[in-house]
Amino acid sequence: MDVQLIRRQFSSLNHDWILFENAGGTQVPDQVMQRVANFYREANVQPGDFYPKAVQSGQTVQEAHRFIAELLGAPSPHQIIFGPSATALNRLMSVSLQQRWQEGDEIIVTVSDHEANVTPWVFLEKFGLKVKFWPINPDSFDLETEQLKNLLTDRTVLVAFPHISNILGTENPVAEIIRMVHDAGALVYVDGVASTPHRVIDVAEWDVDFFVFSTYKTFGPHGAALYVKEDILKQLASVNHFFIGNKSPVKFELGTPNLEGCAAILGIRDYFKAITGITGDSFPRKKIVALMNNIHEYEIDLAWKLIDGLTRFRSVKIIGLSDRTQRERRVPVVAFTADSAAPEQIMKKLADRKIALGSGHFYAYRLIRYLELLQKGGVVRASLVHYNTGEEIERFLMQLSRILD
Ligand SMILES: Cc1ncc(COP(=O)(O)O)c(C=O)c1O
Structure with missing residues (x-):
């Protein structure tokens, strides 16, 4: 990975701050800004008509769906639904899915999820569905499949879980969990918000039913995308106007699409092409897989440099996996607490030293409560992506030592 080449694509990184709050939202490369500016200049009209600007606008929307299908390994672009946020898409799906379920049916959610993948399912209790919580092992921080086995029954209709928790930063065995749930006759709803910037996603190979992430x-731009498996998509009740019919994705894309958002999504593809040296229009799936594998490798080094550095502080406790035998499962999203200072204090003192990161529960409220950290102000979270560097980690650790000593 040529990190200098990568950082040159992000003019928003031209300052002396260290940005370690990427799980709250990444920076966008200049290609994304360029696409948005060009869209407004050239094609900012309602799609669907026959004059050239309208054709270009429509193509932008279609191409954005196609690129996200490629990114996720989805068979077809019409299986990709765009929406304002993962939270909103999940709620939309719960409204649609509720119509196929009966009173007494059961949904399993986890304590480790962001609330976006819990509230929409707990909401269905109003309609007589029963919601059960899949806990983590508080020592290993893992969701254990043995526990899931005990929760699954012949009334289970859905299991909602995160590919990676936005606090714990460890990859769950997604394909194995999906197999188990399917064997029990239920559907799976995977939150991929914290995994998509870091990992190869392969919805077809995993046989996942629903997979959501935030662009x-x-x-990319503020917004989110949801993949739905073809046979389920066909059966799901539309939530759009009566005359729209059963066509996807439009039966779930309410109102005029976020046109400039679609343009911005194509900027992500331009960026991927620029850093892999690819010219021309096409950017095939195999190139995306190769790039994400490189990112994965690079980020594992970042993750463990950070974990190893934090482990050296006697007062620091890492909230998540720190067992090196499971090195591969980690992304560079590392939450921690310290005996000597509250999370918010640490965050503020780091901000004084030009290091940006967050503290609190990050909407994984139930996880932080389960770990008995709510009263203590939650955790400090350092979340990195592939434009961050080992040198930034060294600076961060040095500044942290001044705060904690
Ligand atoms: C793991 C995870 N899931 C879901 C969400 C919610 O995403 P959105 O803001 O797109 O609703 C977040 C946001 O922080 C998240 O980290």
């Missing part, structure tokens, strides 16, 4: 945490 603004994957170098």
Whole structure:
């Protein structure tokens, strides 16, 4: 990975701050800004008509769906639904799915999820569905499949879980969990918001039913995308106007699409092409997979440099996996607490030293409460992506030592 080449694509990184709050939203490369500016200049009209600007506008929307399908390994672009946020898309799906379920049916959610993948399912209790919580092992911080086995019954209709928690930063065995749930006859709803910027996503190979992620945490515009498996998509009740019919994705894309958002999504593809040296229009899936594998490798080094550095502080406790035998499972999203200072204090003192990161529960409220950290102000979270560097980690650790000593 040529990190200098990568950083040159992000003019928003031209300052002396260290940005370690990327799980809250990444920076966008200049290609994204360029696409948005060009769209407004050239094609900012309602798609669907026959004059050239309208054709270009429509093509932008279609191409954005096609690129996200390629990114996720989805068979077809019409299986990609765009929406304002992962939270909103999940709620939309719960409204649609509720119509196929009966009173007494069961949904399993986890304590480790961001609330976006919990509230929409707990909401269905109003309609007589029963919601059960899949806890993590508080020592290993893992969701254990043995526990899931005990929760699954012949009334289970859905299991909602995160590919990676936005606090714990560890990859769950997604394909294995999906197999188990399917064997029990239920559907799976995977939150990929914290994994898509870091990992190869392969919805077809995993056989996942629903997979959602936020484009603004994957170098793109504010918004989100949801993949739905074909046979389920066909059966799902539309939530759009009566005359729209059963066509996807429009039966779930309410109102005029976010046209400039679609243009911005194509900027992510331009960026990927620029850093892999690819010219021309096409950017095939195999190139995306190769790039994401490189990012994965680079980020594992970042993750462990950070974990190893934090482990050296006697007062610091890492909230998440720190066992090196499971090195591969980690992304560079590392939450921690310290005996000597509250999370918010640490965050403020780091901000005084030009290091930006967050503290609190990050909407994984139930996880922080389960770990008994709510009263203590939650955790400090350092979340990095592939434009961050080992040198930034060294500076961060040095400044942290001044705060904690
Ligand atoms: C793991 C995870 N899931 C879901 C969300 C919600 O995303 P959105 O803001 O797109 O609703 C977040 C946002 O922080 C997240 O980190």
